[in-house]
Amino acid sequence: MKNVKLFAVMVMLIATNVLAANNDPKPVGKTVVxxxxxxxxxxxxxxxxxxxxxxxxxMVNLEGEIVVLTVKAENDIVEEYIKSRMNYKKVEGDTLKKGEEYVVDVRIVAK
Incomplete structure (x- = not known):
């Protein structure tokens, strides 16, 4: 049950916090979230x-893969987890523009 709550919180945070690096919010579709x-x-x-x-x-490279530029967290384990899970994973669709930088805030909730 804790894992389901944690997963739901992560989905909500990603849905509400994807922003372009230039602070110009871009709409993000449900498929990207x-x-x-x-x-x-x-x-x-x-x-x-x-x-x-x-x-x-x-950012998203020309092949449609996520390239993690930086991860800032208080915990090194969290940084490594996010880097290992996101780096060079394919993103389908054209909602995220190739070559643009994006910022996502991820919150892992203690239960």
């Missing part, structure tokens, strides 16, 4: 104290 949440999945590590926040800056 679904893809990003599927790519991130549910982490295997436990969060027992405080919520963990991570700021992920990425």
């Amino acid at each position: 679904k893809q990003l949440s599927t790519i991130l999945g549910t982490p295997a590590f436990k969060v027992t104290e405080d919520d963990i926040l991570a700021n992920v800056r990425f």
Whole structure:
């Protein structure tokens, strides 16, 4: 049950926090949100104290793959988890423009 709640929170945060790097909000379709949440999945590590926040800056290359530029989080395990899960994963559709940078805030909630 905790994993389902964590997954739902991650989906909601991705849905509300995808912004272009130039602070010009771009509309993001449900398909992109679904893809990003599927790519991130549910982490295997436990969060027992405080919520963990991570700021992920990425772009989409010409092949339609996510290239993680930076991950800023208080926890190195979270940074490595996000990098390993998102980097060079394919994104279908043309909602995210190739060559543009995007920022996603991810919150992993302690339960």
